[in-house]
Amino acid sequence: xxxxxxxxxxxxxxxxxxxxxxxxxxxxxxxxxxxxxxxxxxxxxxxxxxxxxxxxxxxxxxxxxxxxxxxxxxxxxxxxxxxxxxxxxxxxxxxxxxxxxxxxxxxxxxxxxxxxxxxxxxxxxxxxxxxxxxxxxxxxxxxxxxxxxxxxxxxxxxxxxxxxxxxxxxxxxxxxxxxxxxxxxxxxxxxxxxxxxxxxxxxxxxxxxxxxxxxxxxxxxxxxxxxxxxxxxxxxxxxxxxxxxxxxxxxxxxxxxxxxxxxxxxxxxxxxxxxxxxxxxxxxxxxxxxxxxxxxxxxxxxxxxxxxxxxxxxxxxxxxxxxxxxxxxxxxxxxxxxxxxxxxxxxxxxxxxxxxxxxxxxxxxxxxxxxxxxxxxxxxxxxxxxxxxxxxxxxxxxxxxxxxxxxxxxxxxxxxxxxxxxxxxxxxxxxxxxxxxxxxxxxxxxxxxxxxxxxxxxxxxxxxxxxxxxxxxxxxxxxxxxxxxxxxxxxxxxxxxxxxxxxxxxxxxxxxxxxxxxxxxxxxxxxxxxxxxxxxxxxxxxxxxxxxxxxxxxxxxxxxxxxxxxxxxxxxxxxxxxxxxxxxxxxxxxxxxxxxxxxxxxxxxxxxxxxxxxxxxxxxxxxxxxxxxxxxxxxxxxxxxxxxxxxxxxxxxxxxxxxxxxxxxxxxxxxxxxxxxxxxxxxxxxxxxxxxxxxxxxxxxxxxxxxxxxxxxxxxxxxxxxxxxxxxxxxxxxxxxxxxxxxxxxxxxxxxxxxxxxxxxxxxxxxxxxxxxxxxxxxxxxxxxxxxxxxxxxxxx
Amino acid sequence: xxxxxxxxxxxxxxxxxxxxxxxxxxxxxxxxxxxxxxxxxxxxxxxxxxxxxxxxxxxxxxxxxxxxxxxxxxxxxxxxxxxxxxxxxxxxxxxxxxxxxxxxxxxxxxxxxxxxxxxxxxxxxxxxxxxxxxxxxxxxxxxxxxxxxxxxxxxxxxxxxxxxxxxxxxxxxxxxxxxxxxxxxxxxx
Numbered sequence: 006x007x008x009x010x011x012x013x014x015x016x017x018x019x020x021x022x023x024x025x026x027x028x029x030x031x032x033x034x035x036x037x038x039x040x041x042x043x044x045x046x047x048x049x050x051x052x053x054x055x056x057x058x059x060x061x062x063x064x065x066x067x068x069x070x071x072x073x074x075x076x077x078x079x080x081x082x083x084x085x086x087x088x089x090x091x092x093x094x095x096x097x098x099x100x101x102x103x104x105x106x107x108x109x110x111x112x113x114x115x116x117x118x119x120x121x122x123x124x125x126x127x128x129x130x131x132x133x134x135x136x137x138x139x140x141x142x143x144x145x146x147x148x149x150x151x152x153x154x155x156x157x158x159x160x161x162x163x164x165x166x167x168x169x170x171x172x173x174x175x176x177x178x179x180x181x182x183x184x185x186x187x188x189x190x191x192x193x194x195x196x197x198x199x200x201x202x203x204x205x206x207x208x209x210x211x212x213x214x215x216x217x218x219x220x221x222x223x224x225x226x227x228x229x230x231x232x233x234x235x236x237x238x239x240x241x242x243x244x245x246x247x248x249x250x251x252x253x254x255x256x257x258x259x260x261x262x263x264x265x266x267x268x269x270x271x272x273x274x275x276x277x278x279x280x281x282x283x284x285x286x287x288x289x290x291x292x293x294x295x296x297x298x299x300x301x302x303x304x305x306x307x308x309x310x311x312x313x314x315x316x317x318x319x320x321x322x323x324x325x326x327x328x329x330x331x332x333x334x335x336x337x338x339x340x341x342x343x344x345x346x347x348x349x350x351x352x353x354x355x356x357x358x359x360x361x362x363x364x365x366x367x368x369x370x371x372x373x374x375x376x377x378x379x380x381x382x383x384x385x386x387x388x389x390x391x392x393x394x395x396x397x398x399x400x401x402x403x404x405x406x407x408x409x410x411x412x413x414x415x416x417x418x419x420x421x422x423x424x425x426x427x428x429x430x431x432x433x434x435x436x437x438x439x440x441x442x443x444x445x446x447x448x449x450x451x452x453x454x455x456x457x458x459x460x461x462x463x464x465x466x467x468x469x470x471x472x473x474x475x476x477x478x479x480x481x482x483x484x485x486x487x488x489x490x491x492x493x494x495x496x497x498x499x500x501x502x503x504x505x506x507x508x509x510x511x512x513x514x515x516x517x518x519x520x521x522x523x524x525x526x527x528x529x530x531x532x533x534x535x536x537x538x539x540x541x542x543x544x545x546x547x548x549x550x551x552x553x554x555x556x557x558x559x560x561x562x563x564x565x566x567x568x569x570x571x572x573x574x575x576x577x578x579x580x581x582x583x584x585x586x587x588x589x590x591x592x593x594x595x596x597x598x599x600x601x602x603x604x605x606x607x608x609x610x611x612x613x614x615x616x617x618x619x620x621x622x623x624x625x626x627x628x629x630x631x632x633x634x635x636x637x638x639x640x641x642x643x644x645x646x647x648x649x650x651x652x653x654x655x656x657x658x659x660x661x662x663x664x665x666x667x668x669x670x671x672x673x674x675x676x677x678x679x680x681x682x683x684x685x686x687x688x689x690x691x692x693x694x695x696x697x698x699x700x701x702x703x704x705x706x707x708x709x710x711x712x713x714x715x716x717x718x719x720x721x722x723x724x725x726x727x728x729x730x731x732x733x734x735x736x737x738x739x740x741x742x743x744x745x746x747x748x749x750x751x752x753x754x755x756x757x758x759x760x761x762x763x764x765x766x767x768x769x770x771x772x773x774x775x776x777x778x779x780x781x782x783x784x785x786x787x788x789x790x791x792x793x794x795x796x797x798x799x800x801x802x
Numbered sequence: 803x804x805x806x807x808x809x810x811x812x813x814x815x816x817x818x819x820x821x822x823x824x825x826x827x828x829x830x831x832x833x834x835x836x837x838x839x840x841x842x843x844x845x846x847x848x849x850x851x852x853x854x855x856x857x858x859x860x861x862x863x864x865x866x867x868x869x870x871x872x873x874x875x876x877x878x879x880x881x882x883x884x885x886x887x888x889x890x891x892x893x894x895x896x897x898x899x900x901x902x903x904x905x906x907x908x909x910x911x912x913x914x915x916x917x918x919x920x921x922x923x924x925x926x927x928x929x930x931x932x933x934x935x936x937x938x939x940x941x942x943x944x945x946x947x948x949x950x951x952x953x954x955x956x957x958x959x960x961x962x963x964x965x966x967x968x969x970x971x972x973x974x975x976x977x978x979x980x981x982x983x984x985x986x987x988x989x990x991x
Binding site: 345362413414417418420421619620621622623624625 | 837838839841858860868870901904905907908911962964976979980981982983984
């Protein structure tokens with residue numbers, strides 16, 4: 006222990022404490038209760054400024070907290086015993102202090118920069134991400150542990166206001182405030198994820214085990230990432246690399262009962278010798294799952310397999326550093342065969358039948374139709390601390406995305422020749438370069454500027470009959486600036502971004518053309534700290550999004566959806582005007598957040614069933630097309646947690662949304678239904694080697710979506726149930742009724758010296774309820790999956 | 803200790819090489835994928851041996867706004883017809899491809915089904931010579947019998963049933979996926 010620790014030892018505590026709390030300390034009798042509170046303030050040892058974002062953990066318990074903007078934090082329910090508290094922050098020496106608790110404690114903690122990794126640089130980056138004038142929703146490692154075994158899109162549904170649009174049981178895309186697809190940007194380890202995100206059946210190509218923190222940001226901070234972030238930005242960040250000498254790691258093993266899925270994922274972090282400035286990590290995941298099961302039947306051909314890997318390496322000097330990151334994502338997913346029968350009469354038959362015709366038992370086999378996806382990311386980041394206030398960084402990245410879809414229907418010639426040729430395949434290569442300049446506080450102003458470049462090419466290698474997406478080259482050049490002014494209790498943040506986007510269509514069935522869009526977005530927000538526990542913010546912003554390639558040029562049969570999809574090359578850019586009011590309260594046993602928003606979008610581009618049919622040699626198909634209108638999105642996302650007893654915490658969250666098509670004076674199709682959730686958690690006392698045992702219960706209620714289009718025009722010659730539904734609800738099948746789901750979770754931690762085993766058991770759809778969700782594209786054909794028991798074991802060393 | 807830093811580099815080399823393997827698996831670009839643009843059905847009067855040809859065609863393939871043209875099949879009442887089906891790909895007019903030859907080659911996983919609408923007095927049957935290796939009908943050469951004068955539709959369906967085509971009996975219309983699903987108007991006089 007260093008001298009600082011000694012100073013902070015309990016014996017000196019009284020001297021540092023205020024007289025008031027010393028008085029409390031003396032006055033209070035030691036009690037067997039575990040109701041002591043540790044109130045602390047973390048300050049930067051060099052600048053003496055409050056230190057935000059420091060992670061405080063109570064050793065060997067997994068409990069902890071993070072310091073707020075004023076550097077304050079609280080730890081509750083401490084017992085009459087000795088604890089070791091650990092204070093950590095990238096680039097600073099991790100501090101471990103022993104406290105003997107027998108009363109409430111007030112304490113000031115100083116963190117000093119690590120002389121090996123003098124990384125005030127990293128601090129700046131962190132502080133920017135944690136900027137508070139915008140709404141930030143976060144999934145921490147602990148919450149992510151409970152979602153292990155789910156895909157990234159599904160895990161995100163835990164966040165209030167985040168939903169998923171789904172294609173079958175395994176493909177999820179995040180929906181924020183009713184918006185999805187190209188309007189939700191994904192930043193994977195600081196690089197804008199450029200996969201083939203056209204179509205609802207293309208899930209984000211990211212290994213969820215790489216992430217230890219997932220946050221959703223809205224407001225001024227989003228201009229850093231793109232002008233097109235109409236709904237928000239999802240940041241997926243791995244944990245910081247190890248700073249101390251030595252080795253540590255993690256092994257995750259997950260088993261899911263519904264589809265007999267097994268996942269093994271491991272991480273090793275390594276720092277070889279003191280102060281040689283290197284740190285590294287390797288990580289990998291193997292995952293295999295079979296057919297999913299609804300309460301009544303298996304979903305034929307819904308198996309999937311993944312093998313993913315990544316490595317990272319940092320070299321850090323006092324004034325500069327280099328970070329390298331590489332990841333490879335490999336996925337093969339079977340497409341539910343029951344959705345393949347999709348001519349109009351087939352759709353009508355399956356709907357009338359109430360369950361799919363394709364029946365099967367359990368199998369791990371993945372047959373046609375299936376899709377194969379490879380996503381590779383290589384990233385290099387360099388940063389230089391120019392002077393104590395200014396820092397610059399350059400991030401260069403290359404992404405290579407390959408996608409092949411194998412249809413059930415193959416050209417007969419290939420079958421005769423024994424060739425396995427994808428029906429559609431794309432190679433998408435994206436280069437990005439981001440040059441950023443960041444400054445620390447100068448006259449209460451903190452800010453960041455940046456130049457952004459993106460060059461993307463798409464190649465369709467083997468398709469001719471189905472040039473679903475044309476070959477193209479897209480270039481984006483942009484500039485952004487964000488400044489944050491803070492004085493006492495008021496913070497004001499503003500930012501803008503200007504961006505030029507061009508498309509050069511190089512091979513298409515339509516005439517070759519070039520498109521050019523200039524997008525400008527800005528945001529202005531104010532945050533007021535009413536007191537240390539309560540703040541409220543108001544944000545206004547405009548964003549503009551150029552139509553995406555799929556919205557412009559889709560043309561053909563979309564096998565994941567079983568429909569014909571057509572784009573429109575005359576679509577105009579969308580522009581949105583959004584207003585957010587967020588307030589949150591966090592004190593002692595109470596946490597609450599309310600987000601009320603309105604987003605008015607001119608030229609809102611959306612995908613809808615078209616009242617027409619397409620007659621092909623293979624029968625008559627339903628047609629979906631991209632179209633645009635003026636829409637208004639209004640909604641409220643709220644969450645509230647209350648500890649009602651030393652062992653019991655109650656929680657609740659709700660999302661309500663109302664979307665209206667202002668041109669047609671009608672509702673819009675495919676908007677998430679309103680929903681709320683309540684949960685309760687009982688935390689048992691530690692028992693010998695068993696730490697933090699708990700049992701939790703969740704109840705979710707999802708309303709029927711009744712706000713559906715009433716005025717869809719259907720060609721009079723198209724008769725039958727599905728066209729009646731289309732005329733009345735805007736879709737071939739009326740929205741499913743409301744449903745309710747129960748869930749259970751339980752877990753514990755077993756510390757084994759420096760190692761630790763965490764075990765979590767979760768049960769979703771506990772009652773094995775039969776239901777369908779409005780946002781699942783396969784809801785025409787089959788029910789949602791039934792009960793799933795998931796066992797997650799995490800071994801850390 | 804520094805030698806340990808070779809580890810991530812080795813892993814990266816491994817990962818890069820994985821990707822190269824992936825690329826080797828990339829199929830070679832195909833010149834032309836296959837599509838059926840044209841369904842031709844020839845009806846031959848079993849007594850007079852006179853034959854007439856009817857055609858369903860959509861040269862636009864799968865494009866929005868592409869139109870299909872179809873002939874009305876005109877038959878005489880109370881007669882027997884021997885028919886044959888020809889499937890063509892006319893996407894490239896310089897090299898018309900006969901897809902029905904490939905269907906014949908893959909007869910163990912294909913079967914045609916002929917469905918008459920309720921009021922049409924037209925019945926179909928499979929010839930004993932028109933069968934796959936397991937003795938299950940293929941249906942490239944169906945036999946039709948007409949009744950009294952009527953009007954209606956004949957639906958011609960070609961199901962591709964790899965692995966699921968029955969090995970005995972007369973076939974199963976509900977298996978597999980449709981390679982063809984077209985409707986001809988029919989008038990019987």
